[in-house]
Amino acid sequence: MRSTALQLIYIENKVRPETPKSALTMANTLTNRKKRAKDILDGLNFRYLPDEKDETLEALGYYRGFSCPFGHQIRDKKNHWCYHCVRRIQGNICGLDINYLHNIYQQDAREVLSLIEVGKPNECWPIRLEDDSYREYKTPKRINFPSYRTGQMDRRTDKVGIHKAIYTFTWGDVGSMRVSRRCRNKWCGNPLHMCSSWNRADVLKDFHYLDLELNPKKLLLMAKRHRHNLPIEDLIALSYRPTIASPQSVDISQKYNGE
Ligand SMILES: [Zn+2]
Numbered sequence: 001m002r003s004t005a006l007q008l009i010y011i012e013n014k015v016r017p018e019t020p021k022s023a024l025t026m027a028n029t030l031t032n033r034k035k036r037a038k039d040i041l042d043g044l045n046f047r048y049l050p051d052e053k054d055e056t057l058e059a060l061g062y063y064r065g066f067s068c069p070f071g072h073q074i075r076d077k078k079n080h081w082c083y084h085c086v087r088r089i090q091g092n093i094c095g096l097d098i099n100y101l102h103n104i105y106q107q108d109a110r111e112v113l114s115l116i117e118v119g120k121p122n123e124c125w126p127i128r129l130e131d132d133s134y135r136e137y138k139t140p141k142r143i144n145f146p147s148y149r150t151g152q153m154d155r156r157t158d159k160v161g162i163h164k165a166i167y168t169f170t171w172g173d174v175g176s177m178r179v180s181r182r183c184r185n186k187w188c189g190n191p192l193h194m195c196s197s198w199n200r201a202d203v204l205k206d207f208h209y210l211d212l213e214l215n216p217k218k219l220l221l222m223a224k225r226h227r228h229n230l231p232i233e234d235l236i237a238l239s240y241r242p243t244i245a246s247p248q249s250v251d252i253s254q255k256y257n258g259e
């Protein structure tokens with residue numbers, strides 16, 4: 001009989017009976033999971049930015065481009081995903097406060113929301129397009145929504161899939177990358193049922209924050225933000241401090257960078 005690596009492991013386990021087998025398996029599973037997470041991130045080519053100087057962006061393949069719904073501007077040169085949104089997604093953070101969206105996106109986001117029947121976090125949220133003949137199509141029709149391309153176009157909005165639009169203003173802006181549904185329901189508009197390659201495997205059960213009502217106080221804060229150039233995240237953190245730390249403090253990407 002040939003001695004294989006597997007047999008050797010078996011023998012080694014036998015001569016050390018004091019090692020609980022379950023603990024070994026658990027350790028291996030953990031290592032594998034960590035390795036898989038690292039492999040995925042490497043494949044997606046996330047580069048951690050030590051600072052946001054122009055030459056650093058250039059050297060690491062980023063550019064300053066069209067604002068995302070959260071007011072970030074640093075994007076990947078190849079796939080145009082927003083650097084800070086990707087860090088938010090990797091931190092498994094999803095939330096929406098209609099008042100705290102960049103003004104370029106506010107009106108369109110409200111129009112998209114008017115097409116969705118908002119339900120509980122664990123339910124599918126039906127997409128109801130005014131014209132039911134859209135149902136003939138396999139998936140909901142593309143809608144007008146700003147995108148990374150808008151900066152280079154004459155028009156204010158681009159044609160974007162409705163799921164991509166919803167994902168963009170709840171999870172973040174993934175540029176030209178795909179957004180799919182975990183629930184496989186083409187007519188579901190629940191952001192928690194959507195994912196991109198940047199999402200983690202563990203499903204988020206609830207939103208970190210959710211406010212779909214226009215609020216004059218918050219809108220005033222947003223107007224002030226413009227004048228003082230405050231990051232939208234700071235306003236979100238201010239309103240939701242009990243439920244959410246600043247997304248910037250969630251740092252998974254850094255752990256995998258430069259290892
Ligand atoms: Zn962003």
Ligand SMILES: [Zn+2]
Nearest residue numbers: 124183188193
């Ligand atoms: Zn669903």
